[in-house]
Amino acid sequence: MVGMVSRAVEIATDMVPTPLERFVEIHANRLAQVTMLVVFSFLWVPIFVLVFMSFAAGGVLSFPPEELTLEWYWQFLGNDAAIRSILTTIKISPIATIITVTLATLISYAVDRLPFPGKGVLRMLATLPIIVPLVVTGIALVLFYGVIGFDSGYWNTVVAHVIRTIPFATLVILPTFLTFDRELEEAAKDLGADELHTFVEITLPNVMPGIVAGGLLAFTLSFNEFVYTYFVKGSGQTTLPVYIWDQIRYNVTPEVNVISVVFLLVAAGGILVAVWLTRTELIVGE
Structure with missing residues (x-):
């Protein structure tokens, strides 16, 4: 006791x-x-x-600025090279995002649903670029394009962006397939739906949140991509990140801050529009 x-x-x-x-x-x-x-x-x-x-009237590195001005914004609006870089980025990123989401969805579906040898290898190859240093992949792309005779231009930049973004999109989309309740598909097939109709009417709507999330991430990464673009771009394919880098190297003025602000606004605006469109589709679907 x-x-x-x-x-x-x-x-x-x-x-x-x-x-x-x-x-x-x-x-x-x-x-x-x-x-x-x-x-x-x-x-x-x-x-x-x-x-x-971006409103500083003096030097770009003097903080706090002695005077505020809108001069650099007006100068940016008259900067044809900066405007072209924004338009080039907008032309590249949406196309790269569409290709990335399509491939990542197909890879995720194949890894989750299809029995075939080398499934683990496919999954590894889809995500391997994440751990490879960007500079190494950039050099490899330059050498590969040279071997196959793929001249510098629009499409080689798009392909580079796809290679950069597809691992991240796959990592986002794949779990939505792995956690999806497949009994819904089996019920649809029992009612007479074929494989295609089952995927379009049952599987795709249920995995759409993951696809949208992967697409938003892919677009953001593509819009911000610098290293791959710097290695493979052609003379007329200067994207906004590359243009900002060139300005920092050769001509540092408060206009660089203005361009960076525009860069942030365009990137954030694209994401907000995509979220709004997605929300609209959900409301209509309900």
Whole structure:
């Protein structure tokens, strides 16, 4: 009996929280809020500074600016090279995104549904470019294009963007197939639907959130892609990231900040439009 009491006392003693544990228990919410504030500040403060400096009348590196002006925005609107780089990026990214989403969906479907030798190899090859250094892949693309005689131009840049984005889209889309309830497909087939109708009417609507998410990620990565584009672009295929890089190297002015702000707005606007269209389709479907 005495031993049981002693054991109970030891357990009760062990359950008494230490000062550190009491401090964490009392201030956990506040610590979490402070941590989130620090993280978001680290992410967003540089962007806010960039936007603010786009109105600087003086040098690009002088902070805070002595005077604010819209001169650099007017200069940007008259910069034909910058406008062309934006249009080039807009021409490349949507096409690359469509190709990426199509291929990633087919790969995901094949890996999940079709029994064939080498399935693991296909899955590995689809995601392998993520771990390969960008510079290495860029050089490999240049050498490969040279061997097959694929001249520099629009389509080789699109292909490079597809290679860059397809691993990420596959990693997003594949889980939606793996977690999909296949009993719905079996029920549709029992009612007489063939394989194609089952995929279009049952499978595709249920995996569409993953496809949309993969497409948004692919578009964002393509719009921001610099390394692959820099290696394979032709003389008339200067995208916005490449143009910003050239400006930083040769002509640093507050106009670079303006171009960066436009870059952010176009990228964010494209994502918001895609989300809005997706939401509209969901509402109509309901």
